Amino acid sequence: xxxVDGVDSVAAARVERPExxxxxxxxxxxxxxxxxxxxxTRMDLGPPPxxxxxxxxxxxxxxxxxxxxxxxxxxxxxxxxxxxxxxALAPAGQFAxxxxxxxxxxxxxxxxxxxxxxxxxxxxxxxxxLLLGLTAIxxxxxxxxxxxRVVKNVTGYELTKLFTGSLGALGAITxxxxxxxxxxxxxxxxxxxxxxxxxxxxxxxxALDGLAAATAPAAVALVPPGTGLPGLPRTGGxxxxxxxxxxxxxxxxxxxxxxxxxxxxVEELGEGAAERLWAGVRDAFPRVPRARGELGxxxxxxxxAVLRTAWRLAALGPALAFPDQRRALASAPAAAFxxxxxxxxxxxxxxVETAPPGWKAEHGTCHPPLPGPVRRLNARLKRALDPEGxxxxxxxxxxxxxxx
Amino acid sequence: xxxxxxxxxxxxxxxxxxxxxxxxxxxxxEHTLPYECDGSTAYRSAPEAVxxxxxxxxxxxxxxxxxxxxxxxxxxxxxxxxxxxxxPLEGGVVISLAAMNRVLEVSARERTARCQTGxxxxxxxxxxxxxxxxxxxxxxxxxxxxxxxxxxENSGGPHCFKLGATTSHxxxxxVVLEDGAIVELSEDGAAAGLDLLGLFTGSEGTxxxxxxxxxxxxxxxxxxxxxxxxxxxxxxxxxxxxxxVAAGVVPVAMEALDAATIEVVEAGVGAGYPRDAGAVxxxxxxxAEAVVAREKREVERILRSSGALEIRTAEDDxxxxxxxxxxxxxxxxMGRISTDLYVQDGVxxxxxxxxxxxxxERIGRRHRIRVANVxxxxxxNLHPCVAYDGRDPDERKRxxxxxxxxxxxxxxxxxxxxxxxxxxxxxxDALGMLFGEDDLDAMRRVREAWSRSGLLNPGKVxxxxxxxSEAMGPLPGPGRTAAAVPGAWI
Numbered sequence: 001x002x003x004v005d006g007v008d009s010v011a012a013a014r015v016e017r018p019e020x021x022x023x024x025x026x027x028x029x030x031x032x033x034x035x036x037x038x039x040x041t042r043m044d045l046g047p048p049p050x051x052x053x054x055x056x057x058x059x060x061x062x063x064x065x066x067x068x069x070x071x072x073x074x075x076x077x078x079x080x081x082x083x084x085x086x087x088a089l090a091p092a093g094q095f096a097x098x099x100x101x102x103x104x105x106x107x108x109x110x111x112x113x114x115x116x117x118x119x120x121x122x123x124x125x126x127x128x129x130l131l132l133g134l135t136a137i138x139x140x141x142x143x144x145x146x147x148x149r150v151v152k153n154v155t156g157y158e159l160t161k162l163f164t165g166s167l168g169a170l171g172a173i174t175x176x177x178x179x180x181x182x183x184x185x186x187x188x189x190x191x192x193x194x195x196x197x198x199x200x201x202x203x204x205x206x207a208l209d210g211l212a213a214a215t216a217p218a219a220v221a222l223v224p225p226g227t228g229l230p231g232l233p234r235t236g237g238x239x240x241x242x243x244x245x246x247x248x249x250x251x252x253x254x255x256x257x258x259x260x261x262x263x264x265x266v267e268e269l270g271e272g273a274a275e276r277l278w279a280g281v282r283d284a285f286p287r288v289p290r291a292r293g294e295l296g297x298x299x300x301x302x303x304x305a306v307l308r309t310a311w312r313l314a315a316l317g318p319a320l321a322f323p324d325q326r327r328a329l330a331s332a333p334a335a336a337f338x339x340x341x342x343x344x345x346x347x348x349x350x351x352v353e354t355a356p357p358g359w360k361a362e363h364g365t366c367h368p369p370l371p372g373p374v375r376r377l378n379a380r381l382k383r384a385l386d387p388e389g390x391x392x393x394x395x396x397x398x399x400x401x402x403x404x
Numbered sequence: 405x406x407x408x409x410x411x412x413x414x415x416x417x418x419x420x421x422x423x424x425x426x427x428x429x430x431x432x433x434e435h436t437l438p439y440e441c442d443g444s445t446a447y448r449s450a451p452e453a454v455x456x457x458x459x460x461x462x463x464x465x466x467x468x469x470x471x472x473x474x475x476x477x478x479x480x481x482x483x484x485x486x487x488x489x490x491x492p493l494e495g496g497v498v499i500s501l502a503a504m505n506r507v508l509e510v511s512a513r514e515r516t517a518r519c520q521t522g523x524x525x526x527x528x529x530x531x532x533x534x535x536x537x538x539x540x541x542x543x544x545x546x547x548x549x550x551x552x553x554x555x556x557e558n559s560g561g562p563h564c565f566k567l568g569a570t571t572s573h574x575x576x577x578x579v580v581l582e583d584g585a586i587v588e589l590s591e592d593g594a595a596a597g598l599d600l601l602g603l604f605t606g607s608e609g610t611x612x613x614x615x616x617x618x619x620x621x622x623x624x625x626x627x628x629x630x631x632x633x634x635x636x637x638x639x640x641x642x643x644x645x646x647x648x649v650a651a652g653v654v655p656v657a658m659e660a661l662d663a664a665t666i667e668v669v670e671a672g673v674g675a676g677y678p679r680d681a682g683a684v685x686x687x688x689x690x691x692a693e694a695v696v697a698r699e700k701r702e703v704e705r706i707l708r709s710s711g712a713l714e715i716r717t718a719e720d721d722x723x724x725x726x727x728x729x730x731x732x733x734x735x736x737x738m739g740r741i742s743t744d745l746y747v748q749d750g751v752x753x754x755x756x757x758x759x760x761x762x763x764x765e766r767i768g769r770r771h772r773i774r775v776a777n778v779x780x781x782x783x784x785n786l787h788p789c790v791a792y793d794g795r796d797p798d799e800r801k802r803x804x805x806x807x808x809x810x811x812x813x814x815x816x817x818x819x820x821x822x823x824x825x826x827x828x829x830x831x832x833d834a835l836g837m838l839f840g841e842d843d844l845d846a847m848r849r850v851r852e853a854w855s856r857s858g859l860l861n862p863g864k865v866x867x868x869x870x871x872x873s874e875a876m877g878p879l880p881g882p883g884r885t886a887a888a889v890p891g892a893w894i
Contacts, residue, residue: 068753068755068818069650070646070649070650070754070755071649071650071753071754071755072649072650072652073753093652094652115599123567123568123572123573123620124568124572128571128591128599128602129568129572138842138846142842143842144840144842144843144846145839145840145843146843146846148818148819148820148838149753149818150751150752150753150783150784150818150819150820150823151754151783151784152560152564152569152751152780152783152784152785152820152823152824153751153820153822153823154557154558154560154569154606154822154823154824154825154826154827155820155821155822155827155831155835155838155839156827156835156838156839156843156844156847156865156866157603157606157607157847157850157851157865158558158571158602158603158605158606158607159603159846159847159850161571161599161602161603161605162598162599162602162603162850164599164602165598165599166598181652182651182652182653205513208513208514209513212513212515212623215626215692216691216692216695246695247695247698247699248698249692249694249695249697249698250691250692250695252694253692298596300590300592300596302511302514302516303513303514304513304514326575349592349596351592351596366596366597370596370597371587371588373581373585373587374587374589374597374600375597377581377587377598377600377853377854378597378598378600380853380854381598381850381853383853384849384850384852384853385846385849385850395597395598396596396597396598397596397597397598398597
């Protein structure tokens with residue numbers, strides 16, 4: 001993220017850093033066009049707003065409100081960083097399995113607003129799986145609560161889901177309630193080098209067979225050689241990295257079935273090397289150098305199609321794929337966007353997360369654009385909760401109507 | 405409530421009927437009567453017609469026909485719901501997905517299945533089993549309830565303790581919106597639009613009608629251990645559950661049954677629960693061999709130190725099935741002891757289970773009603789089950805008062821009004837116990853953003869404007885036992 005105080009490349013006229021919910025309510029009642037910021041690590045997601053009067057920085061709203069230790073549930077202020085939360089929970093042997101890029105800066109509210117799926121396997125570790133409840137201040141200053149603090153709850157509409165990935169378009173998240181897990185007793189990472197002479201289809205099948213052969217993996221990533229993560233050689237083919245965690249018996253899951261499914265020998269990574277690798281995987285993609293004309297692209301869809309797409313995108317620049325999440329990330333020169341689009345398999349959708357200034361306004365963020373009825377639903381939901389358009393961010397995914 | 409008349413029927417029937425095959429449109433009262441309610445028989449309202457579409461396009465055509473005629477419409481799966489979600493409260497057309505009941509494709513490599521939403525829940529796991537996979541959500545009604553109903557209610561089940569409720573297992577859904585538009589909602593992550601699929605799942609048929617869905621399948625576990633632990637009473641059993649949760653051990657299911665339930669289960673099903681126990685816990689562990697062995701040792705240690713009288717492990721699949729049969733048939737078996745039954749669905753934080761159960765018992769005694777408990781202890785999801793005589797107005801009044809107090813207790817302890825049965829009609833007017841006016845107003849706006857005409861499953865989920873809050877719907881009158889409805893298990 002650039003150092004500018006604003007959203008994407010749109011600078012804010014001024015910045016406020018309220019220290020209480022009352023301060024947030026006051027700021028959202030004043031009639032300004034307001035953009036929201038947590039740790040500021042993903043301000044480049046989504047369509048850039050036309051204008052920002054006030055940037056409301058929520059990072060001072062931090063700390064644990066209540067740790068329901070015996071329930072493995074925590075309520076915290078949304079400005080708490082993921083790293084601070086987990087440091088505070090560690091003595092109790094618990095943690096929130098969120099792993100956004102730069103957890104030392106990323107805040108709980110920001111991770112939820114960005115819908116930031118981390119590196120862990122799903123279901124179970126996405127913000128939408130972990131978020132039990134939240135408090136938000138709507139434009140105009142009304143405070144609402146959604147969800148609750150119990151792990152099973154179907155009382156009313158799931159507004160928690162609506163706020164997850166809302167990119168600050170619907171309201172300012174001030175408190176969040178998350179379910180927690182016991183800290184793993186042990187972790188272990190294995191690495192397999194995939195054969196270099198595979199084509200896209202063989203590559204995808206091999207990777208998915210490897211994943212299927214792994215017993216309850218905690219994280220799975222495919223790293224192309226050009227991506228240059230700590231501890232990985234820049235030569236050879238794709239590497240399949242698999243992490244196991246939990247009880248010692250879970251971490252000791254057998255690697256032989258994975259090796260025979262993939263057709264490659266297994267390399268065991270040491271603890272330090274594994275930690276560096278996963279931190280590299282976690283942090284790789286917000287660092288897209290858009291000032292140099294690079295795009296950051298997220299691909300989603302059926303796993304085989306996403307993997308075949310990632311295999312082709314890897315020829316254009318750094319890339320990563322998370323097969324169990326049906327997701328891949330890649331960066332490529334904006335000038336090569338035609339090639340990016342040509343890499344897309346049927347059934348896969350692209351979201352351009354980061355782009356050089358002005359690029360999104362011209363090309364839009366969703367490729368293909370969302371269908372009209374879905375775009376209209378997004379826009380109507382935005383208007384339902386922010387009728388005056390007082391929050392700067394538009395409805396995610398609804399921007400294409402203004403584009404070519 | 406809207407007045408219904410033959411004229412209405414005449415007005416919409418041609419446009420709706422023309423979209424369907426000749427036998428797929430029912431309008432004679434003797435044919436539509438079975439659709440007047442779901443498993444919660446307290447609320448009855450017969451539809452004017454029932455449409456049985458076979459394709460998504462037919463569903464859309466029926467929806468458009470209803471829209472044009474200004475007639476309400478309500479989707480229905482198997483009708484096993486327990487909060488009135490599929491009851492056509494204002495008449496109109498019931499759109500039954502019963503004829504759209506196929507698993508279209510299982511992809512072993514992707515670990516997904518594409519299904520029509522009228523498919524019975526258990527059929528998905530049956531279709532996946534040859535590939536070593538299964539569909540995780542397992543409501544007790546899974547041999548009858550449908551995927552579409554599961555999506556509408558965000559259904560749980562014993563195994564959602566570890567694996568999550570339905571919302572965690574739906575990757576995309578084809579949805580017919582109120583205006584007849586057909587959209588594909590999927591979990592595509594940030595910046596690809598709002599999480600419409602997440603909001604839709606659990607919206608009780610008020611935002612649209614899902615006709616197909618791609619669901620996530622999970623690998624069948626290498627090892628499954630099923631344990632039965634009798635206790636002298638329910639409170640120490642709940643203490644054991646709270647301690648297992650606090651220790652961070654995650655069995656795949658933790659179910660509790662009290663003495664009253666054990667008695668009816670043993671008389672009805674013969675699951676092999678000890679008849680002299682005050683309560684039993686039914687626990688299941690699954691995963692890799694070594695992991696399950698370790699977790700079993702840990703769970704057994706906690707159970708023993710919490711006062712388990714013995715710990716029995718199912719020796720084979722037949723015994724495992726028998727132990728589960730007792731749990732899954734418990735509500736049906738209660739028909740033996742009473743003509744009428746009222747089942748609740750409140751939730752409390754897991755650490756508060758012992759006091760919640762003690763309070764449920766106190767409330768029951770104070771109001772002189774018979775309460776049996778059989779519930780998803782691991783999730784803190786209570787199912788106090790009140791047996792009563794619907795012919796006795798005084799007893800019905802006492803049951804209502806007690807039920808209201810139990811819900812108040814759930815809220816006071818930090819819980820919620822419904823864990824898996826949904827709000828529907830039953831808890832619609834009680835929502836104010838948990839949410840403030842601004843919270844409800846936000847929900848109302850969200851609903852109106854999807855459904856402007858108010859024709860889509862009207863009268864559900866949200867309190868009616870100007871309606872009384874802090875009240876629950878009516879209690880079934882004589883002979884209207886929820887559990888007596890085929891397929892209505894909890």
